[in-house]
Amino acid sequence: MFNNLQDKLDSAFKNLKGQGRITELNIATTVKEIRRALVDADVNYKIAKEFTDKIKDKAVGEKVINAVSPGQLMVKIVKDELAELMGGEEAPFNAKGNPAIILIAGLQGSGKTTFSGKLANYLKSQKSLNPLLVAADIYRPAAMEQLRVLGEQIGVEVHLEPENKDAVSIAKAAVASAKSKNKNVVIIDTAGRLAVDEEMMNEVANIKNAVNPQEILFVVDSMTGQDAVNTAKTFNERLDFSGVVLTKLDGDTRGGAAISIKYTVNKPIKFVSNGEKMDALDVFYPERMAQRILG
Numbered sequence: 002m003f004n005n006l007q008d009k010l011d012s013a014f015k016n017l018k019g020q021g022r023i024t025e026l027n028i029a030t031t032v033k034e035i036r037r038a039l040v041d042a043d044v045n046y047k048i049a050k051e052f053t054d055k056i057k058d059k060a061v062g063e064k065v066i067n068a069v070s071p072g073q074l075m076v077k078i079v080k081d082e083l084a085e086l087m088g089g090e091e092a093p094f095n096a097k098g099n100p101a102i103i104l105i106a107g108l109q110g111s112g113k114t115t116f117s118g119k120l121a122n123y124l125k126s127q128k129s130l131n132p133l134l135v136a137a138d139i140y141r142p143a144a145m146e147q148l149r150v151l152g153e154q155i156g157v158e159v160h161l162e163p164e165n166k167d168a169v170s171i172a173k174a175a176v177a178s179a180k181s182k183n184k185n186v187v188i189i190d191t192a193g194r195l196a197v198d199e200e201m202m203n204e205v206a207n208i209k210n211a212v213n214p215q216e217i218l219f220v221v222d223s224m225t226g227q228d229a230v231n232t233a234k235t236f237n238e239r240l241d242f243s244g245v246v247l248t249k250l251d252g253d254t255r256g257g258a259a260i261s262i263k264y265t266v267n268k269p270i271k272f273v274s275n276g277e278k279m280d281a282l283d284v285f286y287p288e289r290m291a292q293r294i295l296g
């Protein structure tokens with residue numbers, strides 16, 4: 002049994018060495034192992050193929066053939082390229098404004114409400130930031146209640162209008178309220194559905210147009226694998242979001258969705274959520290994710 006890609010590649014190269022010289026053709030064989038590892042980690046096949054084709058050229062260019070430990074060099078190339086692919090050059094998370102408005106969008110169950118609480122908690126711990134949470138999921142009273150409880154838990158005020166059935170007016174009123182109370186970050190938790198739906202998309206788009214957020218974070222469950230990519234694409238087409246939040250990374254998924262999403266929509270992953278507790282939040286580190294995906 003091989004535990005990880007490093008072991009697999011070491012073994013593959015060892016076998017090849019036994020047969021004589023390592024050749025470019027042999028590298029192609031090990032590249033297949035890498036592709037399999039990526040697909041096993043939930044990376045979309047087409048994306049894994051394009052990526053490994055690039056790796057092959059690089060491996061030949063960097064003379065993996067002559068390396069003392071070709072398996073090790075190969076894994077290093079793969080990790081560096083993966084991290085690069087997930088890194089990008091986009092701006093970091095921007096929570097400065099008067100107030101800064103942050104819109105949270107995604108499917109129901111993706112972890113939006115939990116993340117909204119975590120983000121408020123995280124920002125609150127930074128000097129000079131004073132967040133207000135906004136419950137704009139008008140369809141599920143339970144979601145409003147969930148946010149109210151989280152707010153209480155972390156000591157952040159929650160803007161609630163249980164009788165109001167107009168999410169846009171709730172968002173606008175919350176921004177006005179934040180200004181009057183000297184709150185300088187407004188985090189708006191929006192409604193989600195179980196699948197992408199026109200009404201939901203219109204609603205989030207209307208909130209976006211009404212309050213002009215500086216950050217729109219698309220929250221996606223990393224366990225949903227390939228579906229995550231299609232959902233990301235649809236949300237991005239409608240909202241042109243500024244970043245991605247990958248949730249439930251404490252589960253047993255390798256997290257290949259991170260690569261597929263970044264590759265498909267070319268937006269940075271800004272946060273990862275890895276638990277239900279309010280402090281289970283991390284900013285996104287490409288190298289750490291590359292390590293996890295490769296096992």
Ligand code: GDP
Nearest residue numbers: 109110111112113114115248249274275276277
């Ligand atoms: P929403 O419908 O998008 O607002 O999703 P919720 O925030 O209500 O989350 C749905 C479920 O997933 C809840 O039971 C959360 O406790 C859980 N959840 C959210 N984020 C995480 C996470 O990072 N890890 C785990 N294990 N569970 C999470």
